[in-house]
Amino acid sequence: QITLKESGPTLVKPTQTLTLTCTFSGFSLTTTGVGVGWIRQPPGEALEWLALIYWNDQKRFSPSLGSRLTITKDTSKNQVVLTMTNVDPVDTGTYYCAYRFRAAGIWRSFDPWGPGTLVTVSS
Amino acid sequence: DIRMTQSPPSLSASVGDRVTITCRASQAISNDLAWFQQKPGKAPQSLIYGASTLQSGVPSKFRGSGSGTDFTLTITSLQPEDFATYYCQQYNDYPYTFGQGTKLEIK
Numbered sequence: 001q002i003t004l005k006e007s008g009p010t011l012v013k014p015t016q017t018l019t020l021t022c023t024f025s026g027f028s029l030t031t032t033g034v035g036v037g038w039i040r041q042p043p044g045e046a047l048e049w050l051a052l053i054y055w056n057d058q059k060r061f062s063p064s065l066g067s068r069l070t071i072t073k074d075t076s077k078n079q080v081v082l083t084m085t086n087v088d089p090v091d092t093g094t095y096y097c098a099y100r101f102r103a104a105g106i107w108r109s110f111d112p113w114g115p116g117t118l119v120t121v122s123s
Numbered sequence: 124d125i126r127m128t129q130s131p132p133s134l135s136a137s138v139g140d141r142v143t144i145t146c147r148a149s150q151a152i153s154n155d156l157a158w159f160q161q162k163p164g165k166a167p168q169s170l171i172y173g174a175s176t177l178q179s180g181v182p183s184k185f186r187g188s189g190s191g192t193d194f195t196l197t198i199t200s201l202q203p204e205d206f207a208t209y210y211c212q213q214y215n216d217y218p219y220t221f222g223q224g225t226k227l228e229i230k
Binding site for chain 1: 124155157159165166167168169171172173178210212214217218219220221222223224
């Protein structure tokens, strides 16, 4: 059974750096065709994809966040870490990590997702 | 970026009804389209990937169709647990993008 869980601060001040950790079980990020993504959702708004990291350390980011994002993996700890610099109140929302994989050459969508962690950016 | 436009933004229906939600991509995305269901305070759950393939464990009352730019999610025989917000998402090209959501409410 694949599970993921996000962790990190609930309150961050503007201009600070936000670090979120996704701890997962049931798969390894050393397995070919596996990835972990981050998605966020401001209160009452739609979902927004942020970043992805793959088993081969390929990384993809949302251009709208520019160079503010970094994503790394620690395969020994089964963790993926997302870092967002220079946060602003508009970055307030629930942050989710999610699993995706490739089977028979076809990539599937994000499934499952972690329960999410609410981050508030406020002074 | 590929823009995903969902319609309608909200939908009112009764238990037992059949409803259809549409999702239009601003450019062709083959069948790289997923549908998610989200209930208040919960993480989204994947219903469909590849535009029409049900995720394991998802009941057949959910049906996805379409290819290219136009996609639909049809839900038959609505039950109280189906009232939620539904999102489409394209994963054909980066950045991956979601629709704005369709809130399905009980009439």
